[in-house]
Amino acid sequence: MLDFDEAYKVTNAKDLLKEISELYQLVVTEGDAIFEKWEADIIRPEFNESARNLSYYLALRQRDIRGIQRDLVPWGLSSLGRLESKTLSTLEAVIHALTAIVGEQVSEQTPPFDAFNLGEERLAFNTALILGEKPNNRNTRIMVTMPTQAAGNIQLVRDLINKGMNVARINCAHDTEDIWMQIIGNIRQVSNELNKDVRILMDIAGPKIRIDWIFTTHKKPKVSLGDTIYLTKDYNHLPKNNEAKVTAGCSIPQIFEQLSVGDAVLIDDGTVETKVIDVSHDYAKLEVHKIKGKSIRIKADKGLNFPGLYFAIDILTQEDKEAIAFAAEHADIIGCSFVRDVNDIKSIQSELHSLLGKKAKDIPLMVKIETVQAVQNLTQIILAAASHNPFSVMIARGDLAVETGYIRLAEVQQQIMWICEAADVPVVWGTEVLANMIDTGIPSRAEVTDAAEGGRSDCVMLNKGDYIVDTVEMLDEILHMMKEHQFKKTPKLRALSIAKNNDHKN
Incomplete structure (x- = not known):
């Protein structure tokens, strides 16, 4: 077991100054080299300084600096954990303070005080540019997925905007252009009436692999542990016996050429976990390996995930291209689903x-960001996108949890937020936020905490449901409360009411 006194032994300040000064020089040298490789491809001048800060942040975070961070604490210097938006300035400030501590000559002001605010100012500018004006009562915007009813129910739209909706999301995987147009018309009308800045995001479906249709000869086609499911290209490849309770058509037939025995296939955001036990170029035979509950019904239109596998599929279908054409004319933001790498970004930009x-x-x-590939390629995706367009990221935690595993999701979502903050890229906290309240009107304890954690992001997304208006109102209150306590990774030290009750006699 690590000895407490040894772990927190006060390091000689001169040695610590030497160590962090050497680290600073390495970060500058390596960061400059990284940025030099990027610079020629940056078309938007607004992204230059963001990319430069990102290059220094990456150079620093390639190293384990926990020891230095620990050794700085006894000297009252512990800011390395909050340097995403101001990497070099933070290191310079620590060096400046340590230099004073050891009694050496220091410059009058290194770094300039305003250098600490530049990253936050760039992020605030980018967030307002993309997601609209900052609400008066909170830092974090609220995004709501529009239900079909919003096309014919303008009062629903009015209620959502009045309660705090800042961004309206239209999922292009559902409804039609006529319905989208009616929803957009209602949002524009109400936002103008109320003098509210409400942005419209049109989310292009992308190559989401889904169950197209279901075939079964069973009256109650629920699957349980050990049951077999057939996944096929089309109706011409149904099983010739009743071995499988359910046969499901796959929306993207190319996957069968890349599946192997032993591969995992997850259905409906991991509600059913299966493994491939037989495969050909026409079908895959799956065995249920894990399941939520004793049994579950497989339904059409549910998603299929293949953790660890990369399918060579075009990022845009013909339907997606038609949706992009509509969005380019009517939306404020175009959302891109299931992006995996730089080539996907370039394809979308080329289409636009x-x-x-x-x-x-x-x-x-x-x-x-909803695939393992996107996480691995996050820096390159940011560079390719933000170098040419105003750019933001949504952490789509449903598919991402299935792809990475639930245990890894906790750290992955934080790492995405840190990298984005270093690049001054706004982040949307998405998927199942306050989901129980949206469905039932009553939140679970855990999801209230999750919603508060979303206050570290620049926008929180809510899905549609029967109690969406009440949920927007509650989220608005949660985010308002958290504004007083925290910004990104930095806690705000406002007075705590519970700290005042300190008389042990009461």
Whole structure:
């Protein structure tokens, strides 16, 4: 067991100053080299300084600096844990303070005080540019997924905006252009009436692999542990016997060419976990390995996930291209689902350029991070997107949890937020926020905490449901409360009411 006194032994200040000064020089040298590789591809001058700070942050975070961070604490210097938006300035300030502590000559002011605010100012500018004006009572915007009813129920739209909705999300995987147009018309009308800045995000479906249809000969086609499911290309490849309770059609047939025995296939955001026990170019035979509950019914339109596998699938279907054309004309932000790498970003940008020419660079993009590949390629995705367009990221925690595993999700979502903050990229906290309240009107204890954690992001997304208006109102109150206590990773030390009750006789 680690000895407490040894772990927190006060390091000689001169040695610590030497160590962190050497670290600083390495970060500057390596960060400059990283930025030099990027600079020629940055078309938007607004992204230059953000990319430069990101390069220094990456150079620093390639190292384990826990020892230095620990040794700084006894000297009253512990700011390395909050340097995302001000990497070099933070290191310079620590060096400046340590230099004074050891009694050496220091410059009058190194770094300039305003250097500490530049990253936050850039992020605030980018957030307002993409997600709209900051609400008066909170730092974090609220995004709501529009239900179909919003097309014919303008009062629902009015209630959502009055309660605090800042961004309206239209999921292009559902409804039609006529319905989208009615929803957009209602949002524009009400936001103008109320003088509210409400942005419209159109979320392009992307290559989401889903169950197209279900075939079964059973009256109650629920599957349990050990049951078999057939996944097929089309109706021509149904099983010739009743071995499988359910046969499901796969929306993207190319996957069968890349599946192998032993691969995991997860259905409905991991509600059913299966493994491939047989596969050909026409079908895959799956065995239920884990399941939520004793049995569950497999339904059409539910998602399929293949953790660890990369399918060579075009990022845009023909339907997606038609949706992008509509969004380019009517939306404020275009959302891109299931992006995996730089090539996907370039394909989307190319499609926009073919529609809008030079004006394509003015369209804000929002990429949903929901695959392992996207996490691994996050830095390159940010560079490719933000170098050409106003850019933001949504952490789509449903598919991401299935892809990475639930245990890893906790650290992955935080790492995404840190990298984005270093690049001055706004982040949306998405998937199942206050889901129980949206469905039933009563939140669970855990999801209230999750919603508060979302206050570290720049926007929190809510899905549609029967109690969505009440949920927007509650989320508005939660985010208002958390504004007084925390910004990103930094706690705010407002007076605590519970600290005042300190008389042990009461």
